[in-house]
Amino acid sequence: MHNFPFDLVGFDLDGTLLDTSGDLGEALNHALSLAGRPPVARQEVYALVGGGTKLMLQRALERSGGPLPEEETAALTAQLVAYYEAHIAQHTQPYAGALAMMDALAAQGVTLALVTNKLEHLARKLLDELGLSSRFATIIGGDTLGAGRAKPKPDLLQLMVERTGARRPAYVGDTSFDTGAARAAGIPCVVVSFGFCDAPPHELGGNVVIDHFDELIPTLTKLATQTA
Known part of the structure; x- marks a missing residue:
């Protein structure tokens, strides 16, 4: 039995999971x-x-x-x-702690999803080349639903929930596009301070900010009690 408070954690790609x-x-x-x-x-x-x-x-x-x-x-x-x-994966690498964090979430029975404004075929190609695609139950790009439905609109995150059947999702991102989409979808959002933040991290409108992926699981556990 797993008792982690979120059954799905979605991630942005550029500036969140990967330094591209x-x-x-x-x-x-x-x-x-x-x-x-x-x-x-x-x-x-x-x-x-x-x-x-x-x-x-x-x-x-x-x-x-x-x-x-x-x-x-x-x-x-x-x-x-x-x-x-x-030239998609010549210099790109996961941020520190990202792989161990995803392993730890999976061990807790948490489903992982990838939701990015990058074109879907580019996101898939990049994840394939880095050997990461199999970690995600769904990979959703900015063009997956067609023009005009990318973040900060909630559509892509709503599709993430629909595809996975999640009952308690959370999302992790680094820009106002991510926090805006999560807020519009009614999904708690963790901001990573080390990404491509388009404003000071604490001013992006997320629920909480982390400085390293080592902090994500305890932060989500605490966040669950605040958003219950």
């Missing part, structure tokens, strides 16, 4: 070079991620000389995605 800044940064700089724009430093990528590939590119363009016409931005986004897909 190196590979995203190289793909972003490839697209910027095609537009004749200067590259961004890897640390700057942290402030640009969140909301999907196109939005990341738009933010970088705005910082480096201003936006481009929609047609040019769409073409550059396609070039960025193609480059990223071809």
Whole structure:
């Protein structure tokens, strides 16, 4: 018998489970070079991620000389995605403690899910290359339900619950897209402070903030008593 208070824990991908800044940064700089724009430093990528590939590119363009016409931005986004897909796991690694944390949750009988605004086929390819796909009962991307239904809308998290049949879900993320979606779906949300946070972690609107994955299981246990 397992008595962990949550039967499902969903995770964001970029900046939550995985530090993808190196590979995203190289793909972003490839697209910027095609537009004749200067590259961004890897640390700057942290402030640009969140909301999907196109939005990341738009933010970088705005910082480096201003936006481009929609047609040019769409073409550059396609070039960025193609480059990223071809080099998707050269530098990406799980954050410290992530694998042990997932093992520990699974040992408690908890179902794991992955819900990201990254395109679903890219999320699956990345997880496949890192040998992580089998850990998740479902993998949901920003385009899984079609245009306009990605986080911070609740739709993807609602699909996560529907697919898994969870009765007591929780979600873990690093940006306002994650906390907004969780809040709209009525799901408790843990924020990781080490990710691509688009605001100070304690101001993102999650229920609680952790600084390392070693803290997640005890934090979820405590959170369950607060949200019961």
